[in-house]
Amino acid sequence: MGPVHTWAGLILSGLIFAIFWTGTLSVFDKEIDRWMMPDTRINLTKVTPSLSVDKDIIQPLSEQQNAAAYWTIVLPRERIPYVIKAASYKKPRRHVRKYFHPVTLASLTNANRPNASNFIYPFHHNLTLRKDDLGAWLVGVASIAMLCLLVSGIVIHRRIFTDFFSLRLFRKFSRANLDLHNLTGVVLLPFTLVITLSGLIIVQQVYFPQLISRVYQQAISVENGNKTANEKDAQRLFSAKVLGHIRESASGEKGHFSSIEQMILKAELDWGKGSVYLVRVNHPGDTNSSVVFRRHSDDSVTKSNDHKRFNTMTGEPKGSFTGSQAVGIWNFISGIHYIQFDHWPLRWLYFFAGLGSCLLIATGLLHWTTASNKNYLTPPLNVALMSVHNIAVITGVIAATGVFLLTNRVRDISPYLDTVMGDKAEIYAFFSVWLLSLLHALLSVLRDRSYGYLRAWAQQSGFIAVVAVCAVILNWVGTGDSLIKTVFTDTYWPVAATDLVLLIAAASAFWASVKLRAHYQERF
Template sequence: MKDGFRTRMSLLHTWAGLILSGLLFAIFWTGTLSVFDKEIDRWMMPHTRIHMDTARPLSVDREIIPLLAERAEGAKAWTIVLPAERRPFLTLAYDSAKSHIAQRNSFHPITLEPLPAPNTRGASNFIYPFHHNLTLRQNNIGALMVGIASMGMLCLLISGIVIHRRIFADFFTLRLLRGFGRANLDIHNLTGVVLLPFTIVITLSGLMIAHLIYFPKAPDAVFAQLNPPSVTQERPKSKVREASRKREQDVSSENEDEITDAREGSRNSPARSRFIAESQGRVRPQAIGQPANVAAIAPMIAVTESELGQGAVYMIRVSNPGDAGGVVALRLNGDNSVSQNIDNRRFSTATGEELAHFNSSSTTNVFNFIAGMHYIKFKHWPLRWLYFIAGLGACALIATGLLHWTQARNQKQGSTGFNVSFMNAHNIAAITGIISATGAFLVVNRLLNNREQFAGISSRDLEVYAFFGVWLACLLHALIRVFLNKQHGYRKAWAEQCWAIALIAISAVGLNWITTGDHLLKTLFTHTYWPVATLDLVLVTSAVMAIYAARKLSVIRES
């Protein structure tokens, strides 16, 4: 019975891996890059390469509010995102009074000069969303596919524990000089054992934080008989959907709160509104129709930070400015905690009087801690790098699992069958293909150099087209190489795509130098700027590793 159970787990492990590993590699790859999405943004948006150590504290009342009064007249809400180390610029967002379409402007934190519009999605608006919804937002198709893949990953991890008899011995076994097959399997076993806590936690937390996508009617089970809070304001559904669509296109991952607000509105229901208000403290106060001036906001921030510490406030949201019923909500950062901080303080817009505190419940705090482990909002660079390395290790775990299945069959069969040839091409496209596509995304960004459009196509779209176009080209290249020579074509395809990765990576570093003047010697030594220097170093390291792999593959193919 024991042997039968292990055999069934082995079959589950094999088939789940063959079906889902390509998608899982893409999810883990983009998730790993998202650990440093804001740093990649600095590389892709040169005008935001600002040294925060020279910035001064901004006066909300004397400097920021006048900017909003000038630009956001008649808006029903203002959002102010204060500059921070990983987001070194002031951001002002507001809804157009007529169309409810979110407008967004960025300003230099020292001069308050408007920054050029970023004609790129950057990592925050493409790589990060790809990680959790594959950029397939219609009816949450992409998020559902990611959820299915995540459940498959849990099955792979659990079945992997069952079928490996030597799980503790594998922790100390790594035979890199015993041939590719042996070394590949040892890397698979070692990463699977060492990273088991990480992969389980990151996969399970990803499923949990998307629970309202997978179970959209769950709040109805608890709140179906309750009325929504009186402070919640509903907008016409057609306008809400348009606002939600625009926000999800234009709002970066650094403001998930704004994205969440848009998504909540697009599914307006009494039960859901009550659930969001009580669990997350997000309410939309209604205007009462009595004009009033906006009270000084600086004292509100001072009161909050005297209790919670200097710099505790990172976002200020003013609902119904100019109305006596308006509310100023101060949202708190979570830089010093793993737990995602959703607490806020609310004040009257007209009088400055403190209205309410929202402190999340113990149950919500457990959820916030789980979400925080996945979102990685905390400001702790060593831990952030550990996440990045662990993410790369998870990618290696998935890749070596795929290679183990095909390598064993490539060696056994005289002429490779269709299924093995197909998996060879699949593996090449799934691994080197998406790496090449990511590099092409960066290269096109620097070639366009924040141009608004090229040949009538917006630059932000061209970058995405380049990503998927190169990925598709890698798949076609792999299919042609493998099926023209089923026995040895896959090795040639691997080698050629490794050369492509090296060329693309070096091109990205060179183009960054040419278009911005920020070469490695400058960003490392004379005008140190670590976000740009680190990405350039990662690209150079990737090129060196790709060249090494390509040369080794060429030697194997020729021998």
């Protein structure tokens, strides 16, 4: 178990850290979006949307986008306080998404920039490597490695209860670091096990792509008298039976719209007022058009996919879908992992548990680095390169995230950045800084194999502190939303909490930089 714990940690801990770090930030992805998209800083408790779905949304869509295969309308709620209109077209194949103010319906032009929801969260589950599901497979391998690390960690730390009560922060650096590693490993064991295993379960279709098709092919074959069924039919049956996705064809004849608002009222008779958050119109403007309403699951752990279907022309119900018990279990596991429900204390608990898991991984890597460097006056190349790796994947990814946020604020102040870097400036900045942190660590360690890693840790920690403070200042300068305003005079917690977390991160990174610099200077 010792070698399993060591080698799984050395080979894959860097990837695991990046996944846990971005997953931790994704707990508050919608709140970080408010910080990154000033136009969407709308307080629905003070501004009540009075829009008419029929007149303000459906009518303009029917005039502008009749050729769409379907429309999707997301209605405003607390964590997404704006209207989303999306349309999908087959010829040419494209998907258009736009954001609007919930009261004035003015277009929010800067709301489609790279942010936490469309970069940090996707990076968490597929590393933005979407081709052939390569990123999802790498995340899956890292998740299996994390499970191996947790189980082997339990075995090799036989004094688990002693480790639970041991935290000697004021002893030597190596002793305090190891105590932190042991403590976070023991305390957060249930969380890390559940979050890792649930992450594997909810994407089981990626890892077992043939499982569903084989089972449903067999079901179709039995139903049709043992005739061979193809894979597409099996996937279609699975989508209909398990997910409630029914594919309907357009008639080609022009139709009209009945009142969507009246249909919403009918749907909410069963679900409760305000429960409909998504409206999807299939084949708009066609006689065979249908409207699907989805119910939000903000008030439960289970991530619901229940929905109701209506005839667009008559407004009459066409059917409803409620998942089976098996689907309910899968949705509950998804809800545990995605944590999209409205429960702020539990959301903060997840956030701190995620940070603790990052600390568990970082202290494990740091322990190996310091222990291995102690064994040699001049460490061999493999130890030096592992030191470089550890710096790049811990301080590197944190620094890259800070620059990702900072670049977003710079774009609002300086339009020239858009001209130079284009619409994906934040993403380019993220990967550029991550690469530069690797090069900086490599140069520092190769110049001084014995203690260069300590200097690199200290310098990159200092850089993180500077970037975090600059992000808070630029948010204030660019939007006028200072901490005094967002906390006291015009309270808006999504922005205030993001600023506060950045300042706490800056203080922590500065403290780490001072301690590491002192530790480095002790060697000379």
